[in-house]
Amino acid sequence: MSDERHQQRMQRKKAVVDERIRQATQTRGVLILLKGNGKGKSSSALGTLARSLGHGQRGAVVQFIKGRFETGEYLFFRDHPRLEWHIMGQGFTWETQDRTRDVEAAQAAWVTAKGLLENPSLDIVVLDEMSYMFKYDYLDVAPVVEALKNRPAHQNVIITGRTIATPLQEIADTISVVQDERHAFRAGVKAQKGIEY
Amino acid sequence: MSDERHQQRMQRKKAVVDERIRQATQTRGVLILLKGNGKGKSSSALGTLARSLGHGQRGAVVQFIKGRFETGEYLFFRDHPRLEWHIMGQGFTWETQDRTRDVEAAQAAWVTAKGLLENPSLDIVVLDEMSYMFKYDYLDVAPVVEALKNRPAHQNVIITGRTIATPLQEIADTISVVQDERHAFRAGVKAQKGIEY
Numbered sequence: 001m002s003d004e005r006h007q008q009r010m011q012r013k014k015a016v017v018d019e020r021i022r023q024a025t026q027t028r029g030v031l032i033l034l035k036g037n038g039k040g041k042s043s044s045a046l047g048t049l050a051r052s053l054g055h056g057q058r059g060a061v062v063q064f065i066k067g068r069f070e071t072g073e074y075l076f077f078r079d080h081p082r083l084e085w086h087i088m089g090q091g092f093t094w095e096t097q098d099r100t101r102d103v104e105a106a107q108a109a110w111v112t113a114k115g116l117l118e119n120p121s122l123d124i125v126v127l128d129e130m131s132y133m134f135k136y137d138y139l140d141v142a143p144v145v146e147a148l149k150n151r152p153a154h155q156n157v158i159i160t161g162r163t164i165a166t167p168l169q170e171i172a173d174t175i176s177v178v179q180d181e182r183h184a185f186r187a188g189v190k191a192q193k194g195i196e197y
Numbered sequence: 198m199s200d201e202r203h204q205q206r207m208q209r210k211k212a213v214v215d216e217r218i219r220q221a222t223q224t225r226g227v228l229i230l231l232k233g234n235g236k237g238k239s240s241s242a243l244g245t246l247a248r249s250l251g252h253g254q255r256g257a258v259v260q261f262i263k264g265r266f267e268t269g270e271y272l273f274f275r276d277h278p279r280l281e282w283h284i285m286g287q288g289f290t291w292e293t294q295d296r297t298r299d300v301e302a303a304q305a306a307w308v309t310a311k312g313l314l315e316n317p318s319l320d321i322v323v324l325d326e327m328s329y330m331f332k333y334d335y336l337d338v339a340p341v342v343e344a345l346k347n348r349p350a351h352q353n354v355i356i357t358g359r360t361i362a363t364p365l366q367e368i369a370d371t372i373s374v375v376q377d378e379r380h381a382f383r384a385g386v387k388a389q390k391g392i393e394y
């Protein structure tokens with residue numbers, strides 16, 4: 001492509017982008033859902049959290065499923081002065097195989113999460129893998145929707161999980177679907193430190 | 198669901214998961230591609246980077262498009278002792294509208310990236326938004342494929358961008374597609390600190 005054609009093409013693109021930016025005038029906290037079967041949902045939430053903390057904001061994370069303290073993300077973020085990190089899971093649900101215990105753990109996690117959604121000093125709240133709580137009927141979705149609607153207006157919330165309950169999708173501002181097109185695991189590569197956990 | 202049925206269901210699930218884990222025996226660095234038009238690709242790469250750093254690993258980032266030093270991610274990660282961060286873009290390509298300058302910037306970024314892919318002390322290398330370099334013909338893909346094939350065996354690499362050149366997809370271990378199902382921007386919400394940058 002010639003330099004001139006390139007410039008024309010980019011000028012048109014810039015006009016479109018600038019117009020879109022002009023039309024986006026609201027400032028408010030958003031609810032972001034990251035769903036789908038692909039790798040990268042929790043990672044994406046954590047990357048956004050890093051970005052938020054980088055701007056001096058305050059954040060909190062509740063991990064609903066992971067019941068481990070030796071993950072790279074926990075080791076990395078645990079000492080951050082503007083971040084709370086709650087690990088509520090008792091391990092993966094197929095590890096415990098104990099419904100009563102799982103329901104109790106889920107409800108305790110929700111009590112914590114609800115407190116975060118009521119806390120105006122928090123700019124971002126990550127509810128990691130919360131979607132499984134609804135899938136397995138460990139939690140009712142209605143009070144969660146209610147708490148999300150009533151949260152502080154500037155608070156951003158990210159919820160991750162493979163399938164996300166419909167009532168949450170209805171109130172979401174942004175939904176990204178992460179699809180698994182290929183995964184090293186299926187080619188025989190072990191889950192590894194720094195990538196999967 | 199009864200507790201007993203829940204337990205049976207989870208036992209079956211555990212058996213499947215355990216068998217898959219048993220079959221995944223290789224340990225090696227993987228090439229991960231994050232593509233698609235949805236929000237969360239760069240965030241996901243940064244979250245994985247955090248995880249890797251949390252385990253004491255060493256990393257490097259090259260941002261090919263973003264030419265800004267005031268992003269939350271840069272502010273957050275810049276002082277990390279085991280991380281190099283390179284911002285090579287001259288701004289978005291539709292901002293510069295200058296093909297010659299963009300090609301020069303892309304080639305300088307590639308020289309840096311190539312050095313990282315040859316560096317055995319790096320456990321993870323993120324080439325953020327590199328895909329645009331191929332889309333706009335700023336870089337040839339062949340030397341990039343070559344460098345990726347020859348990198349240290351343990352090194353993980355993540356490349357992000359909307360559309361990723363086919364030769365890179367051919368050699369990738371993991372590919373996730375992030376699809377935009379809904380975006381707050383289209384409902385009139387401004388790009389905001391801590392979420393978009």
